[in-house]
Amino acid sequence: MNTPSPKGKLYLLPVPLGEEGDTKDVLPQAIERAVDFIDHYIVENEKTARRFIKAILPTKKQPDLKLSVLNKHTKPSEHSGFLQPCMEGKNVGLMSEAGCPGVADPGAAIVKIAHEKGIQVVPLVGPSSILMAMMASGMNGQSFAFNGYLPIEKGEKRAALKNFEKLSQDKSQSQLFIETPFRNNKMLEEVLLALQPTTHLCIAADITQPTELIKTKTVAQWKKEIPDLHNRPCIFIIHKF
Known part of the structure; x- marks a missing residue:
């Protein structure tokens, strides 16, 4: 045989x-x-x-x-x-x-x-932008969800953001999502309009690159200093404590 x-x-x-x-x-x-x-x-x-x-x-x-x-x-x-x-x-x-x-x-x-x-x-072991952003965010590494891309339509996107904000508060669960890099600035604009001023937002862009930016601030604080994220690979994380 x-x-x-x-x-x-x-x-x-x-x-x-x-x-x-x-x-x-x-x-x-x-x-x-x-x-x-x-x-x-x-x-x-x-x-x-x-x-x-x-x-x-x-x-x-x-x-x-x-x-x-x-x-x-x-x-x-x-x-x-x-x-x-x-x-x-x-x-x-x-x-x-x-x-x-x-x-x-x-x-x-x-x-x-x-x-x-x-x-x-x-x-095999290697860099994951999702995990590295979560590690550096200061948010809940015990409970988090990666949601991929948000809806394209503005109303649906805003509803999704508000839902993530509520989930983060109700479940103490950090919510991660991404956008196509050339749409990142528009995404950030929508995030800052949709979320409450006290909600925390981590922006993790260009991870492991010389231009790396990883900062967590409240929505109100981000509105005072809006970064240029155009064409920069980016992870967004929100959490309402």
Whole structure:
């Protein structure tokens, strides 16, 4: 009787949160070691993924890399095929465009399929803007919720913000959310209009970058000193104590 070949593993490979700075300052050696023995990758953008691999391990031969692109245009019917190398005994690396794959990232769908197929998932340590913002906010690290993107329509967005404010007070639960970077200034404007003056707001922008800004103040205090957040990756956290 033929014994089935062992399956490869799916490695979740964090990447830096921005382009500036030395990758070795924010990434452990375990990621470099993983890149050394992995040739198959699932990535959001092939160009930036190759640039990252070259930066972290210059000796890696680029022609040996086999990259599958997973983004908002990828059909769900294609997802399962990305893990075929694992079924053939080869290891696969999953990378996000920034931070940790599978968290606020389309890679979560691939991880789900890996579990269904009995493929071992190996998460490696790296920067998460969500956790780093929470760590530095001074808010409730015992109970918090990440809500992703808010509704686009202004009325629905304002209602969502007021609901988060109420949840934070009723449950003592900090509420995190994000916006597309080029809309951040408009988002901040909406936040300051919707929330009560005494509600606390943490703005965490450009985490790990030279321009990093992480401050927690009341809404009333922020109205006196409004930062420019245009095109700056940002996490917003609100809590009404």
